[in-house]
Amino acid sequence: MRSAKDFFAPLAVGAPAPVREVPARPSRMIHFFDPSNPKMAAKVPGMVGTVDVLLGNLEDAVKAESKEAARQGLVDIARATDLGEQTQLWTRINSLDSPWALDDLTTLVTQIGEKLDVVMVPKVQGAEDIHYVDRLLAQLEAKAGLTRPILVHAILETARGMANVEEICGASPRMQGISLGPADLAADRRMKTTRVGGGHPGYLVREDPSRDLGEGVDPVTAPRSVHQQDLWHYTIARMVDACAMHGIFPYYGPFGDIKDVVACEDQFRNAFLLGCVGAWSLHPVQVDIAKRVFSPSAEDVAHARRVKEAMGDGTGAVMLDGKMEDDASLKQCLVILELADRLSAGDPELAELYATQEA
Ligand SMILES: CC(C)(COP(=O)(O)OP(=O)(O)OC[C@H]1O[C@@H](n2cnc3c(N)ncnc32)[C@H](O)[C@@H]1OP(=O)(O)O)[C@@H](O)C(=O)NCCC(=O)NCCSC(=O)C[C@](C)(O)C(=O)O
Numbered sequence: 065m066r067s068a069k070d071f072f073a074p075l076a077v078g079a080p081a082p083v084r085e086v087p088a089r090p091s092r093m094i095h096f097f098d099p100s101n102p103k104m105a106a107k108v109p110g111m112v113g114t115v116d117v118l119l120g121n122l123e124d125a126v127k128a129e130s131k132e133a134a135r136q137g138l139v140d141i142a143r144a145t146d147l148g149e150q151t152q153l154w155t156r157i158n159s160l161d162s163p164w165a166l167d168d169l170t171t172l173v174t175q176i177g178e179k180l181d182v183v184m185v186p187k188v189q190g191a192e193d194i195h196y197v198d199r200l201l202a203q204l205e206a207k208a209g210l211t212r213p214i215l216v217h218a219i220l221e222t223a224r225g226m227a228n229v230e231e232i233c234g235a236s237p238r239m240q241g242i243s244l245g246p247a248d249l250a251a252d253r254r255m256k257t258t259r260v261g262g263g264h265p266g267y268l269v270r271e272d273p274s275r276d277l278g279e280g281v282d283p284v285t286a287p288r289s290v291h292q293q294d295l296w297h298y299t300i301a302r303m304v305d306a307c308a309m310h311g312i313f314p315y316y317g318p319f320g321d322i323k324d325v326v327a328c329e330d331q332f333r334n335a336f337l338l339g340c341v342g343a344w345s346l347h348p349v350q351v352d353i354a355k356r357v358f359s360p361s362a363e364d365v366a367h368a369r370r371v372k373e374a375m376g377d378g379t380g381a382v383m384l385d386g387k388m389e390d391d392a393s394l395k396q397c398l399v400i401l402e403l404a405d406r407l408s409a410g411d412p413e414l415a416e417l418y419a420t421q422e423a
């Protein structure tokens with residue numbers, strides 16, 4: 065067990081001091097690209113300023129024979145691209161048991177460490193994986209002479225990782241957030257799906273049989289309405305609680321049905337409402353979906369402002385449009401207003417929208 069007093073001490077001589085609070089920078093969409101794919105890589109400089117996070121992916125979806133080219137491609141892109149103030153650079157390294165993870169970290173931190181905000185670690189099983197990355201990053205940061213620490217993001221994609229999610233979130237002051245990894249998690253849990261995120265038509269609840277359909281009609285086989293249920297509700301809700309408890313950020317992860325922009329928006333919105341701050345975009349078409357969903361609506365912002373005004377010093381109860389508002393509904397409104405302020409600080413269009421919306 066690490067003593068609480070040592071938690072914020074650097075883990076290597078010369079490494080930067082850990083952060084005491086995770087910076088709440090906008091990360092509505094974590095946009096994935098394969099740095100070894102020349103067509104995708106060519107699009108990256110043009111996406112700066114239009115996405116919150118650009119993530120050079122080195123793990124799954126990059127062919128084994130392209131792993132080294134992807135790593136080098138990310139180094140080249142990071143060196144050649146001015147990321148400005150609004151766009152962060154992240155990477156997803158290969159899993160810790162792979163032949164590539166050590167070289168991924170060593171190369172990226174020593175060569176482009178000053179440009180790298182967050183390292184996403186896949187298939188995290190428990191706090192021990194974070195402790196390993198934590199110490200190694202500190203050694204590499206010291207070697208590279210970095211002055212600010214690189215943060216760590218874990219993907220929740222094994223049953224063991226899921227069972228240990230609270231201790232993973234609290235394993236290091238570097239922990240920035242957690243994403244759901246629905247495809248690997250489904251396989252590891254032996255779920256019987258074959259998709260990357262989203263629902264399934266077989267996971268449903270059916271209306272009860274009707275009692276009075278008339279003579280000769282079998283109520284069991286007669287048509288009844290069915291509703292698909294959300295396969296990911298338990299996982300996301302638990303991830304959100306674990307992240308909130310530790311002051312870090314939860315994310316939906318990927319939605320693999322690129323053409324189904326409607327269901328993608330639904331899944332992202334469910335996650336937003338439950339507390340997530342963003343999702344992954346795998347294709348350019350998903351960028352605007354995430355931006356729309358993970359920015360509070362102008363109507364919600366205007367309503368939150370009205371509640372804040374009506375609540376004066378923030379205590380007591382008032383009636384507004386026939387509804388009771390009190391200290392706790394105000395707190396929810398303050399969550400919306402804080403997010404709106406943070407997002408609009410770097411987005412004049414959003415700022416204008418929020419400023420002009422009437423309640
Ligand atoms: C789905 C794919 C194959 C369709 O790729 P495509 O080329 O067939 O699509 P397209 O519609 O024809 O593309 C149009 C244009 O956009 C470009 N393009 C296309 N995508 C991007 C992109 N991301 N960023 C920048 N540019 C992109 C593409 O190169 C093309 O350029 P062009 O007009 O010059 O011809 C492609 O979009 C892709 O490979 N996306 C990234 C996939 C990825 O990163 N997967 C891994 C994350 S999910 C995961 O790992 C699971 C998880 C968490 O681990 C777990 O649940 O367990």
Ligand SMILES: [Mg+2]
Pocket residue numbers: 124186221245247248
């Ligand atoms: Mg995966």
